[in-house]
Amino acid sequence: MAEKLTRQSEDFSRWYNEVVQRADLAEHAPVRGSMIIKPYGYSLWERMQAFLDGMFKETGHVNAYFPLLIPESFLRKEAEHVEGFAPEVAVVTHAGGKQLEEPYVLRPTSETIIWDTFRNWIQSYRDLPLLINQWANVIRWEMRPRLFLRTTEFLWQEGHTAHATPEEAHEETIRMLDVYARFAEEEMAIPVIKGLKTDSEKFAGAVRTFCIEAMMGDRKALQSGTSHDLGQNFAKAFDVKYLSAEGKEEYVWATSWGVSTRLVGALVMAHGDDQGLVLPPRLAPIQVVVVPIYRGDEERAAVLEVCDQLGKDLAAASVRFHVDDRDQFRPGWKFNEWELKGVPVRIELGPRDLAVGEARVALRHNGEKQQEKLEGLAGRLPALLDATQKGLFDKALAFREEHTHTVDSYDEFKERLESEGGFYRCHWDGSAETEEKVKNDVKATIRCLPLDEEDEPGKCMVSGEPSERRVIFAKAY
């Protein structure tokens, strides 16, 4: 804690790496591109999992588990899929002391092995919809790894569903996109834009890919979750048919959707500041840290007794708290540490506070500090945490709005993107060529065609060709 964090404005990327490591979220592993998720970081993921898993079950999904190892030939059955994933796979060629007859790839995603299985699970319309989710690790060989954002191995969930009609599959795609958006906004306090990916950005094997896009603290976009309408691509590749109520044999319709440990990175970059992490109360492993202040044994005993009682009251109020009674560190050092770790609320308790029956309460997300009556304090904390959660979301939303620009001139777009970053609502002619040109010119991509963007006829800022509505351009992770 001795050395200060790099400031965000100085080097955001370096700030990110420092925060992730100093706040004990994760560290680099002695395995290329892999990370070790430390207990503090893992507990964030655990809480995310619990919320998401509950939402998946509420929407009728059940969990299952499919093999990590996939026969190499499976990957080749869907043409776009293999093209997209083949360059990233890791291959097992030897096992049990022998060379394998057919190599296995480590799953980069599980469509192939799951659709091979669905062929046996689906016979009639009564077997549909089939709504499966899997919590698993996946491996994609990363050339430019970054902790949480792009790692060779990451943890995720992947939903895989089968439906009788394209309408039902589409509904499911949107239902799960909504689940992701609600999770991001309500639990992570991160506002997101729901939208459709352009063809060049869609999942390898999908008909359409929907996504949620969030703005990070450096005004770049982070794709935070995707939901794919797979059409009949995988059903045809793996010959999965069902007998309809009318007795006709039909290929089934598919979706898949996933979010990963990348969300931990989103949390860091969306809310963090120059002091470190800023965690939303609903996900924070520790919501309230109590720091006793004292000199000498007598004061120590008096203060710790009150801290103990406060701890009991916080536990009774279902607040996740920690009393930092370590003797070897001074209060100021502890303040810094818990700020670095993003704990939403800090309560300081010293002899002068005790004398007047008060405590000092500091909020992490806006730096506000005030004296509070000790009496009933624990009972007021849940409401304070709710207000903090909301405050954090509002702050992130205001930030995104401040840095979202409606621009019609390509020159203005290029200039502002370079100088101030942010999201740009612009007209686009719908062509891959224009998309590619922008990418080459300024490294910005079309993040999505927002679902709630209103019709507004206009002209493409690059080509001048007609456009029906605006799309979002931004630099992205």
Place this chain on the structure above:
Amino acid sequence: MAEKLTRQSEDFSRWYNEVVQRADLAEHAPVRGSMIIKPYGYSLWERMQAFLDGMFKETGHVNAYFPLLIPESFLRKEAEHVEGFAPEVAVVTHAGGKQLEEPYVLRPTSETIIWDTFRNWIQSYRDLPLLINQWANVIRWEMRPRLFLRTTEFLWQEGHTAHATPEEAHEETIRMLDVYARFAEEEMAIPVIKGLKTDSEKFAGAVRTFCIEAMMGDRKALQSGTSHDLGQNFAKAFDVKYLSAEGKEEYVWATSWGVSTRLVGALVMAHGDDQGLVLPPRLAPIQVVVVPIYRGDEERAAVLEVCDQLGKDLAAASVRFHVDDRDQFRPGWKFNEWELKGVPVRIELGPRDLAVGEARVALRHNGEKQQEKLEGLAGRLPALLDATQKGLFDKALAFREEHTHTVDSYDEFKERLESEGGFYRCHWDGSAETEEKVKNDVKATIRCLPLDEEDEPGKCMVSGEPSERRVIFAKAY
């Protein structure tokens, strides 16, 4: 459901494979030795995870995540460890389209990568104890795979802890053994024997391995969990030292402990019968199934209305229930299916029951059926489920006791083991030679030196050499 299950007495192993697959727990994957865990089987594992994770946290452990891929050189750092695991590992030689400079093995267990990490996490006595758990998949190339019992890939948890003294490490080893025993007995309703493994059966790299052993329905033993005292073996191999309070640099002391999806196999084999699974209420995904009985639409409507109300009452009583209102199957067919799936309680509701305000309640574990007043039925279910849980445990305990024999003659041991199976409490001289001889003679192993076995001087049944107390011999999975 058309074909009857193979009877246990006819071919237990075939019965097991049929039950696991027909009850929708798991199926073979198109990947050698791997399985697909189906939703019904996975929900058992999920419930096990939830209970165990809670117990780990109550005992002060936190979760973290370490890489699947381990540099091959790590495995070689602990001599016994590599000897034990090298023959079973799968090796990644290519990734991202290139041959790797150093191959990676897929973790067969994570001591090496974790102790390589602990070197950086541990500096002083203040960093100890370090109490880490990981939920993960592991890969061990299996020559004779069996669903859940031995699969190339399996899911498990592995605890890895570091301590300042050998006494603390030993305490931890026993604490987690106790957690496993309590989980097996309280949640799985399976009585277990806690004991010490002989040197020939201990974990590769451990000083001592403790285990819990359970008796299956064919009277064979299944090792259901292990807890290892690793001494300083891994600390020395990975150079993990700490500075004591007295300022001395010392190697730390280690433990590791794990249970896996093998426990699902234990559940099947410990309680199952000729009709299929028998699940303990505390783990059953569905605790109560309600089967409506009717002919024609009028009866159907009347019966389903009562079923609906019963469902609401069961939900209010926190009972996990399912109303099987499928039209395409007859009640008898449904009874068989839910018996196969091991649902603890079945409630049958037909017009004649309704007329007298009653329902028929059938218990899976002992086949008892009786008429029950509908009024207040849902409210009485939790107590009935508790009684069922206890009844199942008592039944398993009585079965184990009936098939545990105290024998002093090697001829009697051999003869009875072959003819009736079971556990044998016998004297053993403590030598690996005797152990090996018994294994070669009758394929039985020393399951453990039970911790609660009393001192009883005697003579080894094989060599006649002195023995201090009895050990457990049995055939095992």
